[in-house]
Amino acid sequence: MKKFFILMLMIFALICSGCSSSNNNTNSNDTVKIEVLDIGQGDASLIYTKDEVIMIDTGDVDERDRLEKLLKERNISTIDKLIITHPHADHIGGAYVVFKNVNVKEVYDNGDATTSKTYQTYLKNIKQKNIAYHQLKAGDTVDFGDGVSFKVFSPTEKMIKNDDDLNNNSIVGQLRYKDFTMLFTGDSERDAEQNMVKSYGNELQSDVLKSPHHGSRTSSSDDYLKTVKAKDVIISLAADNEYGHPHKQTLDRYKKYNMNVYRTDQDGTITITTDGSDDYTISKEK
Numbered sequence: 209m210k211k212f213f214i215l216m217l218m219i220f221a222l223i224c225s226g227c228s229s230s231n232n233n234t235n236s237n238d239t240v241k242i243e244v245l246d247i248g249q250g251d252a253s254l255i256y257t258k259d260e261v262i263m264i265d266t267g268d269v270d271e272r273d274r275l276e277k278l279l280k281e282r283n284i285s286t287i288d289k290l291i292i293t294h295p296h297a298d299h300i301g302g303a304y305v306v307f308k309n310v311n312v313k314e315v316y317d318n319g320d321a322t323t324s325k326t327y328q329t330y331l332k333n334i335k336q337k338n339i340a341y342h343q344l345k346a347g348d349t350v351d352f353g354d355g356v357s358f359k360v361f362s363p364t365e366k367m368i369k370n371d372d373d374l375n376n377n378s379i380v381g382q383l384r385y386k387d388f389t390m391l392f393t394g395d396s397e398r399d400a401e402q403n404m405v406k407s408y409g410n411e412l413q414s415d416v417l418k419s420p421h422h423g424s425r426t427s428s429s430d431d432y433l434k435t436v437k438a439k440d441v442i443i444s445l446a447a448d449n450e451y452g453h454p455h456k457q458t459l460d461r462y463k464k465y466n467m468n469v470y471r472t473d474q475d476g477t478i479t480i481t482t483d484g485s486d487d488y489t490i491s492k493e494k
């Protein structure tokens with residue numbers, strides 16, 4: 209009888225190990241993991257909650273092979289939500305390989321359109337694959353599952369209508385998991401920052417800041433940094449890039465506000481792990 213019981217227990221354990229989650233890469237415990245990928249001059253982040261895998265931006269066209277490799281290494285077969293902050297190539301360029309390799313359930317962007325082939329192919333993929341498509345604007349909140357939310361602070365509808373600066377119209381949103389917060393910023397610029405400080409004030413306060421526009425001097429303005437009050441900032445960029453990112457003025461401002469600076473060109477992929485308390489960890493690949 210005892211042997212039979214142990215055998216049943218073993219069979220049960222075996223069955224359960226194969227069915228713990230419908231998505232093979234969501235987090236199995238109560239931690240949320242965020243990876244700011246080392247993807248050259250561009251942005252691409254992955255967020256793993258207990259229920260979902262979310263991707264924000266996809267890197268540039270010339271980094272497609274690398275993105276494909278990174279997705280394969282991580283065994284990612286489903287992305288529940290893909291958010292494109294704005295349609296510039298260094299953010300939308302890898303969408304092609306995401307659609308090719310991964311089952312994308314929903315796509316979110318700011319509604320700004322361009323005539324580029326990369327953008328047109330992106331739209332075609334969404335249509336052909338019949339993917340649910342949404343446009344985000346300030347005030348919207350997206351549910352990432354298991355108590356993780358993403359609140360959008362920018363752009364406003366007015367900005368999308370009147371401002372043809374694609375960078376400035378980037379989706380800016382705050383990921384919140386209990387007490388932990390991280391601000392994703394795309395390539396938003398000073399104008400958008402001023403607007404957000406005025407409209408949202410202390411709501412912008414976040415533990416971690418994804419450096420806007422790869423550490424450009426035209427973003428990370430004083431008032432914004434003072435309001436966001438981030439302890440850590442992560443810059444996504446390539447070494448020796450043609451724009452001179454990160455600009456010295458920006459690094460000086462980060463220093464002025466005592467922020468710890470992480471950069472993908474020096475540190476590789478940067479991983480943030482949090483159980484929802486203030487006490488999160490940041491680890492570097494290199």
Ligand SMILES: [Zn+2]
Nearest residue numbers: 250298395421
């Ligand atoms: Zn960019």
